[in-house]
Amino acid sequence: MKAGFVNIFGKPNAGKSTLLNALLGEKLAIISPKVQTTRHRIKGFLTEPGKYQLIFSDTPGIIQPKYKLQERMMQSVKSALEDADVALLMADVADNREENNNLFASLNLKVPCIVVLNKIDKLGDKRINDAAIFYKSQPYCKKLVQISALQKAHIDELINAILEYLPEGEPFYPEDDMTDLPTKFFVGEMVREKIFELFGDEIPYHTAVMVNEFKEKDTLVKIQADIIVQRESQKGILLGEGGKMIKQLGTLARQDIEKFLQQKVFLQLFIKVRPKWRDNELHLKEYGY
Ligand code: GDP
Ligand code: K
Ligand code: MG
Numbered sequence: 001m002k003a004g005f006v007n008i009f010g011k012p013n014a015g016k017s018t019l020l021n022a023l024l025g026e027k028l029a030i031i032s033p034k035v036q037t038t039r040h041r042i043k044g045f046l047t048e049p050g051k052y053q054l055i056f057s058d059t060p061g062i063i064q065p066k067y068k069l070q071e072r073m074m075q076s077v078k079s080a081l082e083d084a085d086v087a088l089l090m091a092d093v094a095d096n097r098e099e100n101n102n103l104f105a106s107l108n109l110k111v112p113c114i115v116v117l118n119k120i121d122k123l124g125d126k127r128i129n130d131a132a133i134f135y136k137s138q139p140y141c142k143k144l145v146q147i148s149a150l151q152k153a154h155i156d157e158l159i160n161a162i163l164e165y166l167p168e169g170e171p172f173y174p175e176d177d178m179t180d181l182p183t184k185f186f187v188g189e190m191v192r193e194k195i196f197e198l199f200g201d202e203i204p205y206h207t208a209v210m211v212n213e214f215k216e217k218d219t220l221v222k223i224q225a226d227i228i229v230q231r232e233s234q235k236g237i238l239l240g241e242g243g244k245m246i247k248q249l250g251t252l253a254r255q256d257i258e259k260f261l262q263q264k265v266f267l268q269l270f271i272k273v274r275p276k277w278r279d280n281e282l283h284l285k286e287y288g289y
Pocket of ligand 3: 017018030031037058060061115201245
């Protein structure tokens with residue numbers, strides 16, 4: 001049997017979270033066209049009993065940190081760099097190659113690296129080919145697989161490539177488990193995804209979500225979560241006129257959470273202002289960073 005850690009790295013928006021979901025066939029990681037949506041290392045397990053257990057890690061896109069929250073994000077990337085058995089270096093096929101190349105080379109990985117050329121649905125064959133030739137000639141590239149994470153194209157091919165390089169071993173986690181993170185975490189993430197969806201510019205970057213209550217009551221799950229922002233003005237934007245925005249946010253998030261839990265949900269959201277929480281150790285800890 002093969003078992004090991006397969007960690008996904010790349011620039012913001014390469015499609016890492018979309019790939020994690022495509023690999024698992026389940027929406028575990030939140031996705032948005034905005035950079036820095038993913039703040040944690042998110043593990044998802046793909047187990048074929050007796051054959052393999054792949055422990056995938058989605059990671060935040062690699063950036064130069066400017067505040068403590070971003071430092072924490074890059075620490076989670078570092079932990080994934082340290083325990084990878086196989087690394088997936090993910091590049092948007094339309095992205096600047098030199099930038100990606102510099103990033104991949106700087107990771108200095110000692111484990112087999114598979115370059116995952118993503119978003120091939122966006123470009124014609126010629127440009128995809130050029131990009132493939134470029135990455136294949138780099139010393140870190142053991143193998144290159146072209147995919148579209150969005151269209152779930154060539155995902156099996158990628159899994160087979162990973163299996164070629166994965167060590168023999170026993171499963172690390174129970175066969176039926178999909179992740180090691182608690183349900184509460186994913187509920188908070190689904191609220192956060194809707195904030196990325198509904199609010200432009202800086203609001204999502206100033207926001208955290210903390211799930212305080214998660215209680216099953218008869219056929220219903222009662223969830224209470226706080227949305228944390230840095231300023232009163234941001235609270236006003238999140239509330240919207242007569243509470244219109246928070247209501248819409250709650251409805252969209254609840255629908256996703258119900259789909260995820262396969263249960264009816266009562267979701268209550270409060271907004272709290274915590275100045276400079278992104279640079280405050282205690283707050284970061286409290287909000288799970
Ligand atoms: P991450 O920041 O690397 O985790 O990237 P995300 O998974 O959040 O995706 C960033 C954006 O790229 C989202 O708008 C995705 O829908 C989009 N995206 C991801 N994979 C593909 C793909 O294969 N093709 C296209 N056209 N878009 C994709
Ligand atoms: K993103
Ligand atoms: Mg992501």
